[in-house]
Amino acid sequence: MSEKMVFLALQDNEDARPIREAIEADNPLAVITQFPGVYKIDAPGRLVINRESVEERIGRAWNPQDIHLSLVTLSGNIDETEDYFALERT
Amino acid sequence: MEQAKKMNMKEKYNAMTGDLAWDFSYKTEAEIFPLSDFEGIKIEDWSKWQDPFRLTMDAYWKYQGEKERKLYAVIDAFGQNNAHLGVTDARYINALKIFLTAVTPLEYGAHRGFAMTGRAFPGVGAQVASQMQSIDELRHAQTQLHTISQYNKYFDGLHDPFHMFDRVWYLSVPKSYFEDALSAGPFEFITAISFSFEYVLTNLLFMPFMSGAAYNGDMATVNFGFSAQSDESRHMTLGLEVIKFMLEQHPDNLPIIQRWIDKYFWRGYRLLGIVGMMMDYMLPKRVMSWKEGWEMYFEQNGKMLFDDLARYGITMPKFWEQSVEEKEHLTHQLWLTFYSYGHAAAFHTWIPDDSELDWLSEKYPNTFDKYYRPRLVYLREQEKLGKRFYNPSLPQLCQTCQIPMVYTDPKNPTKRVYRETIYNGDRFHFCSDACKEIFEHEPEKMSQAWLPPHQIFQGNCGGATIPDVLKHYHFTENDGGEFLHSRDNANWNLWKGLTPDEEAA
Amino acid sequence: MAVKAAYENYSGPNRDAVENFHGNQLVYLGWDEHMMFPCAGVFPLPPQMPFGAIIKEVVPSAFSLHPDFASIDWGKVEWLLDGKSFNPTLDKSLEDNGVNHKSLIRMITPGLNGINNSGF
Numbered sequence: 001m002s003e004k005m006v007f008l009a010l011q012d013n014e015d016a017r018p019i020r021e022a023i024e025a026d027n028p029l030a031v032i033t034q035f036p037g038v039y040k041i042d043a044p045g046r047l048v049i050n051r052e053s054v055e056e057r058i059g060r061a062w063n064p065q066d067i068h069l070s071l072v073t074l075s076g077n078i079d080e081t082e083d084y085f086a087l088e089r090t
Numbered sequence: 091m092e093q094a095k096k097m098n099m100k101e102k103y104n105a106m107t108g109d110l111a112w113d114f115s116y117k118t119e120a121e122i123f124p125l126s127d128f129e130g131i132k133i134e135d136w137s138k139w140q141d142p143f144r145l146t147m148d149a150y151w152k153y154q155g156e157k158e159r160k161l162y163a164v165i166d167a168f169g170q171n172n173a174h175l176g177v178t179d180a181r182y183i184n185a186l187k188i189f190l191t192a193v194t195p196l197e198y199g200a201h202r203g204f205a206m207t208g209r210a211f212p213g214v215g216a217q218v219a220s221q222m223q224s225i226d227e228l229r230h231a232q233t234q235l236h237t238i239s240q241y242n243k244y245f246d247g248l249h250d251p252f253h254m255f256d257r258v259w260y261l262s263v264p265k266s267y268f269e270d271a272l273s274a275g276p277f278e279f280i281t282a283i284s285f286s287f288e289y290v291l292t293n294l295l296f297m298p299f300m301s302g303a304a305y306n307g308d309m310a311t312v313n314f315g316f317s318a319q320s321d322e323s324r325h326m327t328l329g330l331e332v333i334k335f336m337l338e339q340h341p342d343n344l345p346i347i348q349r350w351i352d353k354y355f356w357r358g359y360r361l362l363g364i365v366g367m368m369m370d371y372m373l374p375k376r377v378m379s380w381k382e383g384w385e386m387y388f389e390q391n392g393k394m395l396f397d398d399l400a401r402y403g404i405t406m407p408k409f410w411e412q413s414v415e416e417k418e419h420l421t422h423q424l425w426l427t428f429y430s431y432g433h434a435a436a437f438h439t440w441i442p443d444d445s446e447l448d449w450l451s452e453k454y455p456n457t458f459d460k461y462y463r464p465r466l467v468y469l470r471e472q473e474k475l476g477k478r479f480y481n482p483s484l485p486q487l488c489q490t491c492q493i494p495m496v497y498t499d500p501k502n503p504t505k506r507v508y509r510e511t512i513y514n515g516d517r518f519h520f521c522s523d524a525c526k527e528i529f530e531h532e533p534e535k536m537s538q539a540w541l542p543p544h545q546i547f548q549g550n551c552g553g554a555t556i557p558d559v560l561k562h563y564h565f566t567e568n569d570g571g572e573f574l575h576s577r578d579n580a581n582w583n584l585w586k587g588l589t590p591d592e593e594a595a
Numbered sequence: 596m597a598v599k600a601a602y603e604n605y606s607g608p609n610r611d612a613v614e615n616f617h618g619n620q621l622v623y624l625g626w627d628e629h630m631m632f633p634c635a636g637v638f639p640l641p642p643q644m645p646f647g648a649i650i651k652e653v654v655p656s657a658f659s660l661h662p663d664f665a666s667i668d669w670g671k672v673e674w675l676l677d678g679k680s681f682n683p684t685l686d687k688s689l690e691d692n693g694v695n696h697k698s699l700i701r702m703i704t705p706g707l708n709g710i711n712n713s714g715f
Contacts, residue, residue, distance in 0.1 A: 004394055008323075009297065011316050035377060037304030037312050038297070065145065068153045071323045072300075072316060073293050075391050077398070078142040078327055082099050089394060128601045275601065427633040465630070465715045483636025483657045486623045486699075496633040504628055504714025506635075508678065508699065516609060517677070517697040519623070532598040538607040547639040548615045 003044040006076030006087040012037050016070035022053035038072050047076070048086040099144055106146035108137075111214035125210040129275040131347075132340035136213025139335055142327050150222055154229065157317050164313040165237055174244050178306040179374040180582035181573055186238055186311065187247040187437040188368060189299070192264045194234040195255040197318075199268040201227035203279050210276035219328050220280075226321040230314075237314040245578050246568040247436045253564050254436060257551065259485075259542035260364075260428075262492045266539060267361050271354070273535075278350050280332050286354035286407075289329030290395060292322060293387040295365050302373045330398075337402040344403050349531070355407030356524040360491040363424050370421040370450065371442060379453035380421045389414060409524040415500040418454050422462040427496050429469065430481040434556060436565055438573035441470040461503055478572050484543035489518045490525035490536055497521045513537055613696040620696040622689065624649070626658050627701055628708040630715045635699060646692050647685035654702065663707040675701040 010016040012034070023030055023041055030043040041047065054062045064085040076087030097105060114122060126133075145153075167173070177183065201224050208220030235251075242248040255261050271282035300315030333351075336343045366380030378386075388410075396406045425439070432439040442450065447466065450458045472479055485494035499505045509520040513533045520526040529536040545551050552562025560570075568577040574591050583590045598605060613620050620642050625635030636657045640649075650669065658664055674681045676692075677699055683692050694700065709715040 004397070005391075007391070011320075035297070035301040035304075037316070038301055040297075065143075065149060065153070068143075068145070068320055068324070069156060070320070072319045073297060074323050074326065075394065077330075080099070080142065080144060089398065125601060129599055275599070423633065426630075430631070430633055461713070464711070464713055468710055468715070479631065479660065481632055481636075482660070483624075483632075483638065485633075486625070486635040486637050494634040498630075504630055504709070506625065506627075506630075508625075508701075510677070510699070514609060516612070517695070519697070519699065534600075534606050535598045537609050540610060543637050544611045544621065547619070547621065547637075549617065 004089040005042050005044055006047050006074075006089045007040055007042040008047065008074040008076075008087060009038050009040045009072040010070050011072055012039055013070070018054050018057035019049060019067065019070060021057055023047065023049055026050055026053050043087075045090060046086060046088045048084050050084045051082070103141070103144035103146055106148060107141070107218045108214050110147075111217070119212055123210060123212040125276055126212050129277050129346065131277040131336055131343050133213070133336070134339050136211075136216070138338065139213050139215035140331065141215055141219055142331060143324055145222070145324065147218070147222075154225075154321075157320060158229070158233075161233055161313050161317045162236075165240065165310060168237075168310045169240050173309050174241055175585060176307045176309065180245070180578045181372065181438070181440065182306045182308065182374050183241060183245045183578065184247070184437040184439075184573070185299075185302070185368045185372040186241060186308070187245075188364060188372075189311075190234065190238045190248055191251045191254050191258070191436060192261055192364065193295070194231055194238075195252055195261075196264055196268050197227050197231040197234065198252075199272060200283055201225075201231060203268075203272050203283060206272070207276040207280050216332075219331075223284075223321075223325055223328065226318075226325070230318040230321070233314045233317060237310045240310055244581070246566065246576070247438075247570075247578075249566075250564040257542075258436065258563050260431075260435065262540065262542050263364070264361055266492050267357050270357065270535075277336065277346075280329075281336075281347060281350040282354040284325060284329035285333050286329075286351055287358050288322065288325045289333075290355060290388070290392055290407075291358045291362055292326065293391070294362055294383050296322060297387070298369050298377050298383050299365065301377045302369065302375075305375045305377055306373055330395075333399065333404070334402070337399070337404070348404060351404065352408040352524075353528050353531075356409055356522075356528065357491060359413050360493060360521075360525075363420050363493070366421040367424045367428070370453075371425045371446075376449060379450075381417045381453060384413070384417050408527075409522070412500075412522070412524065416497070418457040419461075419498065419500060419503055422450075422454070422458065423496050423498065426462070426465060426469075427485075427494055430479060431485070431494075432571055433480045434560065434570065436563070436569040438571065438576050438578065440573035441466050441473065457503070473572065473574070478575075484546065486519060487541050487543060488521035488525050489539055489541070490520060490528050492539065492541060493521060495519065495521045611697070616696075620689070622649075622653075622694060623697070623699040624653060624657055625699065625701045626661075627703045628714045629658070629661055629663065630709065631661055632658060635701070640689060642690040642694075642696075643688045645686050645688055646683040646694070649683075649689075649700070650685070663704065663709065666707055667704050671705055673703040673705065675699075675703065 010020060027043050027047055030041050030047060033040045051062055051064050067085055074087055076089045079086040079088055204220045204224035204227060208217050208224055211217055238248060255265055271279045296315060296319045300312055303311035303315060336347055369380050369383060428435060429439040447463055469479055488495055497507050499507055507521060509523060509526045511518050511526055511530055518529060546559055552558045573579055579591060616639055618641060619639035622638050622640050623635040624638060626632060638653055674683055
């Protein structure tokens with residue numbers, strides 16, 4: 001594996017489901033591994049969660065910082081604005 | 091009335107954290123922060139500190155409050171529904187006993203440590219991050235105690251975790267690790283805990299453990315675990331930020347930080363061996379092996395973490411290769427050690443059943459059948475003959491990690507590693523070159539180690555016999571020993587309507 | 596190397612100084628190739644005790660549960676003291692044999708290498 005990877009893990013629950021769906025839609029290279037109660041999402045270089053993508057799915061306003069309620073662990077450098085939460089490793 | 095322009099995230103963070111500080115008028119900075127420079131770390135400009143999460147205090151309280159509400163709803167439901175009966179097997183509870191006695195007090199220790207760094211660091215960004223983490227860690231200790239107290243109503247060994255933590259022989263391993271960091275300066279503490287432990291190693295504590303809890307039907311632990319772990323992402327990020335900040339501030343900081351990374355990587359790795367033992371031996375349904383966990387979270391991810399820091403001159407922690415060489419032996423040796431000292435532990439030990447032995451063979455194809463299965467099978471046969479093996483003598487401990495000196499040369503796994511050094515005319519013993527180096531760097535400190543077997547012989551642990559000492563530890567007659575003979579096992583079979591084990595109490 | 600402390604001349608007690616053991620000294624005792632005893636044991640022993648008493652009293656209390664124990668030929672046992680090969684004089688004291696506070700004695704039993712020669 002020469003490419004630098006980032007990852008995050010989310011709780012496997014209803015709060016996190018739209019976040020997972022938004023990640024799958026916006027990060028075609030992301031790979032999801034399921035564990036009991038939690039899943040790990042690995043991606044090469046960058047992994048982004050877009051506010052708009054989550055809001056489309058839940059039909060209301062969503063703050064990227066709400067990810068704090070579902071996040072289990074992460075690896076990578078954080079890039080965070082009002083519009084997205086991203087992990088990077090270049 | 092004209093509405094004020096809404097602040098963006100960065101402006102809001104600055105206004106709600108950095109701007110909360112004030113300038114000093116009648117005392118100097120050196121008087122106010124006396125612990126900020128003795129370790130040799132040079133900070134030119136604290137304003138360069140950047141918290142990547144930019145979490146403001148008001149947002150912090152909002153999110154933490156929400157996490158608590160969710161968790162306590164689950165704990166209530168757990169109690170109301172007799173959910174302790176939902177776990178896979180009463181053996182599983184023994185992993186919780188280790189967690190409650192060995193890990194929960196560390197959460198409390200981290201609470202104290204970050205309260206210290208929050209007071210000791212001159213920069214407001216670091217103060218705010220320390221304050222949040224200090225409160226998080228207190229929350230973790232409390233929620234773990236509240237959650238596991240549900241099990242304390244039904245199972246042995248969970249009744250006195252903090253009393254045990256300060257006295258019990260194997261709990262001096264986590265205790266001494268944390269107190270080594272707590273008794274150092276603020277920069278060493280935060281490197282030890284935020285970087286080496288939280289950033290590099292903590293995934294191995296929480297990911298397999300909490301996933302294991304989910305897999306084994308332990309609803310309550312899953313919930314406190316993930317609730318705590320949601321804070322952990324912030325802590326890990328702080329760990330990385332702290333290291334980058336110190337390295338960017340002054341080139342003289344590099345060798346100091348590298349040595350701390352080396353030291354606490356090794357000490358943390360030694361400490362995590364007990365987690366590996368839980369993963370491989372104590373979960374009736376297993377998620378992944380220690381070896382797989384070490385490969386995923388240290389060999390792959392850990393290397394990437396260190397690649398990120400290579401531009402600053404940071405290298406992989408010294409002796410990391412040895413952790414890889416040991417990965418196929420570690421957990422088997424530790425379980426056999428606890429099995430042989432099972433009469434002096436506050437949790438039960440047992441020999442895995444055949445399907446579990448097969449799982450271990452599959453996960454450890456190079457070592458398990460060759461070295462460890464025959465030992466476990468022999469001990470099981472002895473137990474069936476009424477000769478359950480317990481080691482009659484007190485163990486020789488490593489002066490640094492305080493683990494019994496059980497580790498072997500990976501190239502020759504029936505040869506124990508013995509290292510020693512002489513300091514001030516006295517001999518000191520170590521399990522590894524790494525533990526020896528840690529001692530030799532700070533002998534004034536490490537020669538003060540409170541080694542439980544030695545303390546027993548000095549007369550400081552309630553008496554000279556094992557029953558005296560176990561009483562001093564607040565162990566009851568039902569807390570330790572063979573699982574098959576335990577009250578936990580007998581009760582479980584009764585509650586679940588299972589056939590009692592022939593040998594059960 | 597020395598610890599960096601917040602004040603000068605930092606030092607603390609040597610917690611395991613021999614004076615703390617009520618006239619005894621600590622001696623560690625291990626049996627090579629017998630991992631059933633996962634580590635060496637530690638024993639508080641009077642420095643005047645003859646080495647022979649280690650063989651008569653301490654070694655059995657530590658290791659007699661092992662099935663190899665009954666087969667030990669005491670004339671053939673090899674000893675290591677603090678990592679070096681060593682021929683104890685049985686009627687001399689630990690002190691006179693060079694067994695000091697926190698010395699490590701290792702016992703090697705040629706031909707006896709654990710259950711089925713497995714090192715256990």
